[in-house]
Every structure is written in C-alpha cells, then in structure tokens.
C-alpha cells in the first residue's frame with residue numbers, strides 16, 4: 001500500500017550499472033507493502049546472440065539501516081541456497097549484496113511468479129504449514145541471531161504512548177493482554193525456539209498453479225518461539241472478518257506443520273496463548289504505525305497502514321483476557 005521514495009529512470013540506470021544484469025527496459029512502483037519502497041524492474045540481458053528479459057524486485061529500505069541488513073540478507077541467501085523459494089539478493093559486480101539508492105540501502109531480488117491468495121483453503125494452509133516447518137528446520141544451522149524487537153518492553157512502551165488515542169475499553173484490553181503475556185511469557189519461552197519469519201501474512205506468500213512459488217519479506221525475522229509463525233498464519237489465513245477461526249483450516253495448518261516437526265505437548269497447550277500474542281503484537285504495531293507520530297514518513301502512493309481493529313476483534317474472539 002505504500003511507496004515512499006521516488007526513483008527516476010536515470011537514478012535506476014546508475015544503480016543497475018553496478019550489476020551485470022543488462023539494460024533497464026521498464027520499471028513500476030509496487031503499491032502493496034507497508035514498510036519499504038518496492039519496484040518491479042525489467043531488464044534486458046544478452047547471452048551470446050540471445051537477448052532475454054528478466055524481472056526483478058527493487059527494494060529501498062525505509063527504516064532498516066545498512067548495518068542491520070546482513071542478518072536478513074544472508075538469511076534469504078541461505079534459505080535460497082537450500083532450495084527454498086525465497087528472494088536471495090542479487091550480488092553486484094563487487095560482490096556486495098546491497099547498494100545505496102537515494103541515500104537508502106537497496107537490493108535487487110528475483111521476481112517470483114504467482115500471486116498471494118486472498119481466501120486460502122485447507123490445501124493452502126496445509127502446504128504452508130509444511131513449508132514453514134521445513135524452513136524452521138533449515139534455519140537451525142543458520143549462524144546469525146537477532147533478538148525479537150517486539151518484546152514485552154516494546155509492548156509496555158507502545159501501551160504507554162497509545163494512552164491518548166485509545167478508548168478506555170481499548171486501553172484496558174491492551175493492558176490486560178500485555179499482562180496476560182507477561183504472566184505466561186516464561187512458559188511460552190520454554191517451547192521450541194529458533195529463527196522465525198515473523199510476518200507470514202497472506203501477502204507475503206505467493207502461489208503459482210497451486211504451489212508455493214515464493215515466500216517474501218523476511219524483514220521481521222528474528223529468534224523467537226517457532227509456534228509464533230504458525231500463530232501469525234492462523235490469525236491471518238484462517239479467520240473471518242469477525243476474528244472467528246475456521247477449525248478445518250487451523251487443523252490443516254497444524255497438521256501440515258506437524259507432519260515435519262511434531263508439536264510438543266506444551267506447544268499444544270499454549271496454542272491459544274500464541275494466537276493471542278500474535279494478535280497483540282500486530283494490533284500494537286498497526287496502532288503504532290497509524291497513530292504514533294514519527295513512526296514513518298509519508299507515502300507517495302497509497303495508505304501505509306492496515307486496520308488495527310481486525311486484530312482487536314481476534315483478541316476479543318480468543319477470549320483469554322475477558
């Protein structure tokens with residue numbers, strides 16, 4: 001839903017000159033996405049006598065600094081090297097996997113075929129469950145770590161800053177929810193942990209001819225409880241507009257995942273708490289980006305926020321905090 005930084009043809013041509021990809025044919029802004037500026041970029045390359053066109057996605061990072069990128073970019077390259085359809089950044093002539101464009105760190109990644117699904121069915125949920133379990137297992141040996149920035153301190157800080165913009169009942173719901181999380185945090189942290197994608201909403205998974213053709217947007221990846229990824233998926237992929245879960249879809253998701261990594265008893269017991277935590281984190285982050293000043297600059301295209309109330313309804317429908 002947002003592009004923040006405009007790029008001219010000349011600027012893009014200069015940027016592409018640092019890669020061995022060919023010449024720029026066309027480019028266009030991508031309206032979807034919240035955090036970064038993204039463009040589709042088509043280049044024409046030459047191999048011997050043959051010319052061929054290739055489509056890439058250019059991302060300009062609006063919030064992440066260059067020094068923060070290696071964890072994410074190396075992770076994407078790592079997964080791609082293990083056969084996962086995730087966007088490995090294209091290396092430049094000099095071997096670097098990111099450059100700078102308009103003063104912002106920028107990357108080029110392959111453009112995947114396919115589209116995200118608006119109304120996933122049980123088969124999509126089962127496939128994604130399996131995919132994520134395999135990805136979690138592949139990431140066991142990934143050598144870098146990153147602490148989750150959306151921890152209890154972040155929640156408390158947002159809660160305090162939201163005081164003026166929320167109704168009394170919303171403030172009370174945030175407060176009860178954060179307290180609930182604080183109370184069971186230790187139990188949740190005893191569940192299997194590792195690197196999670198952290199943002200597996202429908203718009204970050206592409207399907208082509210019924211198969212997963214790409215998993216994108218790894219910029220929330222961090223070390224966390226593995227079940228968190230499944231809870232994010234359950235909340236976005238298996239609920240209706242009232243925040244009610246479709247049991248068959250949740251079961252398919254969990255079954256797909258468990259066919260690769262069976263869930264532990266604690267994970268099964270704490271499943272509703274993970275769904276609650278996932279809803280709470282994204283409720284707070286959507287409230288943060290909608291209401292708290294200074295979070296993000298103005299978009300040159302489209303709305304930059306998603307609806308926070310979807311997550312509030314989910315928290316209410318889970319009913320863990322009254």
Ligand SMILES: Nc1ncnc2c1ncn2[C@@H]1O[C@H](COP(=O)(O)OP(=O)(O)O)[C@@H](O)[C@H]1O
Nearest residue numbers: 030032033034035036057087110111112216217
């Ligand atoms: N590698 C890719 N292949 C195809 N489409 C992509 C790719 N990367 C991004 N997109 C498209 O761009 C949109 C925004 O990308 P995303 O990474 O979610 O942006 P943001 O970081 O701003 O949230 C996606 O919803 C998808 O439509």
Ligand SMILES: N[C@@H](CCOP(=O)(O)O)C(=O)O
Nearest residue numbers: 033034035199201217282306
């Ligand atoms: N998926 C999150 C927002 C994060 O934005 P993204 O564009 O990086 O997916 C949400 O739905 O709140």
